[in-house]
Amino acid sequence: MRVLAAIGAILAVIVFFIEKNLDSFYIFDTEHLHDLSKRAIAAHGNDTGAVMNYISTELRETKGISPYISTSDEWFFNNAGGAMGGMTVLHASITEYLIFFGTTVGTEGHTGRHTADDYFHILHGEQWAYAAGDFVPEVYETGSVHHLRRGTVKQYRMPDNCFALEYARGWIPPMLFFGNADGLSSTLDFPTLWRQTYVSGREMVGNLLLAKI
Template identity: 65%
Template structure:
């Protein structure tokens, strides 16, 4: 999903060529309309260039590290054993004791349903900002769906149960298995089918462009569930945390 200057330039040239062709085919097109069209393309190109520059600077905005989170998850599993609640409480306590991340955490335990890609579970948001989110996601009865194709890297630190994934581009005849203590890394731009066949919970960490992932989280509400109460709760909590962290200087 990364941007490149060559892609931006090629897209701009194609759009300009298309507009020029339409202008030739339709002489009645006014110069004002032509100027408006080219101005819009120029603006979009400038915006894409700005995103490209920011994309190279993402690392400086992160406050979490996948390696550290994996280590924390392993310690929590060792501490809590088969008690998922104890595992999650250990993680939350450790994060709140970390002076580097504590100011940017959501200190309320607010569980909400999450419908995305045909899968359903529940989540509680530990952190949400423009470039990162950290949640506990899972279900006690199993689910299956589409991972989505995202603008961020997504790390599922499995805390209990097993998550399964399938990617025909990797091996069309086999599945991936991620038991407790392992990490399923869904790289930016990749897509898979996934399932949690029974009770399974994960510490999910995403880093990249988080606003670009929100459409995936909203789509099922408007195309299927019509559960506006849940989507409002999700929007309220996510928006509160993102804006709050921006005001604290966390991009």
């Protein structure tokens, strides 16, 4: 019991320290990601694949960021909050993740109530969002960004073909429970669940080895 208490105390100190200094661990700048997304759209319009390639290429060539960007372009499904789409991981660490997420057929669900701020940069199509008590939907068009603040929750819909660059900053590991819940409780698509868990874990561990929390 004493050993467990000591481990718990050490973890509590580590969490407290990181929480107080979260900003110092971030390597991505929200304004840069928004600007990069708009430049990619301006260069390639409705060619979503080319837009994504423009973004990933610049990130892999940007000083201070490139070592932490995945060189893999693996796509796999994600089911979370009742919504389904495809995703590929550009970066995953304890305090940040950056992914491409989207669908060609539309989807709808619960955003989740997260321990991180989420920035959803629309690269193609639209995302609609609804906060309880509102009577007019939030509509995020191509080139805009939907900022879901830490601890808040909304219903969202991607009514048709829609893809985004999604960036989250804060505590990322707790978000994985939400990301895996549908796979464990409804779809039971264990190969996809394993692929998502493996890729996310691989990137997090790889970045930890580079001293990126």
